[in-house]
Amino acid sequence: AQSVTQLDSQVPVFEEAPVELRCNYSSSVSVYLFWYVQYPNQGLQLLLKYLSGSTLVESINGFEAEFNKSQTSFHLRKPSVHISDTAEYFCAVSERMDSSYKLIFGSGTRLLVRP
């Protein structure tokens, strides 16, 4: 079974500073990788995903993630964070189960942006 590791449970950062949220996965086969964001009292929203092709994927709100096969990593970065980026971020990998797929999530990283 696949697994996803997010080593940092919380990342405090000042507004306008850069941030990196780390994610490592266990699979050695082709993977589909996702970053989801969860704001307080809300469900999860897809931030970005890696399916194939370019190893650098970007979201519409300034986040980007780089797929690194040799290091089995999919770290999320943003060059300058805003207060509104305060949320919990989950890295996930798609795993095949019989006739369909399920998402395997990491434990989450709480990004806390301070003014």
Next chain:
Amino acid sequence: KAGVTQTPRYLIKTRGQQVTLSCSPISGHRSVSWYQQTPGQGLQFLFEYFSETQRNKGNFPGRFSGRQFSNSRSEMNVSTLELGDSALYLCASQIGTTPSGEQFFGPGTRLTVL
């Protein structure tokens, strides 16, 4: 286009009771998955339904069950509630069943078991 809706949003039950949670997927989405989110265990897959059939089930006891109706709406049921069942239950819908497909999540139902 309306998003995934879940009812109720909050629920308080006592041990031993049973509960039913409802999920209405995005129109046209035929796959519905359920996840349990707790501070200790994080997000864990419960089960997935597609065209009224349960296709996959996570590692949860038989007290957790679900079903899907012909309009793709889904319900999950938890019988003989335990304190450890307190969690946020998230429903996600997807058009099909590809590994690259985006799952759209509802706001969740927060269940508190006293």
